[in-house]
Amino acid sequence: METSTQESIRLETKDLTVRYGVTTGVQNVSAQVYDKHVTALIGPSGCGKSTFLRALNRMHDLGADIDVSGQVFLDGENLYASSMDPVVVRRRVGMVFQKPTPFPTKSIYENVAAGLRLVGTRKKSVLDEVVERSLTDAALWDEVKDRLRSPGGSLSGGQQQRLCIARALAVDPEVLLMDEPTSSLDPMATRRIEELIQKLKDKVTIIIVTHNMQQASRVSDYTAFFYVGELIELSPTEQVFSNPKEARTKEYLSGEFS
């Protein structure tokens, strides 16, 4: 963390603004996300964390009346350029949601294989290999290897969330977005996901929204504090928690408002 100056930027936003009709979700956010590190987004409820996160893989595209302006660069390429296909963007920038969302009609195996199989990869040997690797990376393989054909919905909540992580990893994304991935899980399941995030950051750049300060300090290398749609501060996590630059960050962390 202390070597932040030598780290390379993987994803960067410039003046990113998202509006829902007349309501502003986030405004003029310029942020840098470092390669193979975990960046946590914190801030009070409704401050724009999810809005910002969803702009990074163009999930806002389908919402009627949602307006996104500014730029998002992934490896220097603007994801909002007119030549950029949102489907390709979402393969490069994966997402895990607050509530686990296994595909209800698909088995554990098919859930993980879906991202490949549904766009044309048919070869069983390839799929088998990807499924095993992704489930292993998501720390779920040992628990499910004997029942890959059972429905994804038959797993516990924590397992379902790891299944969703495996499913996202299967298409080999460069960046993984997680929107409060543990908020519906019990403490044990939360712990497992946090450990998993630590392991995954060697392979993929992670951005995680959390409303839990302890979680941010446990899992992240960088922390971004949002307040009323604006990015107030983005610094190494240690620094944000021990010695924030901005008064508002300090107030928030000390619980003066929420």
Added chain:
Amino acid sequence: MTLRARYARDRFAEAMFVLATLVVIVPLFFIIFHVVVNGFSALNYEFFTEELGSPSRAMQGRPAGLVHSIVGTVIIDLVALGMAVPFGISTGIMMSEFQEHPLAPVARLMTSTLNGMPAVLMGLLAYALVVKNTGGFSALAGSVALAFVMIPIIARTTESVLRVTPWSLREAGLALGLPRWRVTTALVIPAARAGVVTGILIAFARAAGEAAPLLLTSLGNNFLSFDMTRPMDTLPQRIYSLAISPYRQWHSMGWGAAIILLLFVMITFYVGRVVINRMEKQFRG
């Protein structure tokens, strides 16, 4: 209010529900009873193996039956279903999943209008489109007419079951980098398939009972035919023509035909239920 008054009110409300339910059940039971009593005597072996032929057959006591109507109903209804399902489901998908498309509101207006139109108009439509252009009544024209009856029902039910599948399912698919059409066909439709199948069954049962559109299209035939380009017999249209015929023997066969039509619809629903239950079970833990 005293406790006793509350009990009384509770019992009164319950009595009203029972009464209302009876109002629904009793006439239905009466219809079935009446049909069975009048038609049962006509259901002999010949009924299922012989053609109707000319009126003299039955009058003279020679064997006559409705095998040609039963076979014709199955053929025309299944062909109609084959035509209606792809169009109905696609229109339902358009209305639910591609709401921003300029065709979506048009489709919604059309399906609700068609849903409320009497089936005889579907017969007229098929008459104008198929009978006029091919130069004659045909089983195919009958299937087209029944498909017109089925399509708006299938489209509407598909739309409403897709709309209640959670948005999060679509987001999860899109976030994986799947194109929208793939999310729809591989994730949303399968998740809603019990509802889609139910809609298809309702449309099928509804169309299977229609006589009016068939009188203008498949016309009817006293003999067994498998030729889609020629007139073909069906149970609803046969019930109608037997009923308005002057022959006593034919009246009784008409009641028999009604029993078969009822059974046909009931079996369809039963098989549908079994299929749906099996699909549902597959994805429960």
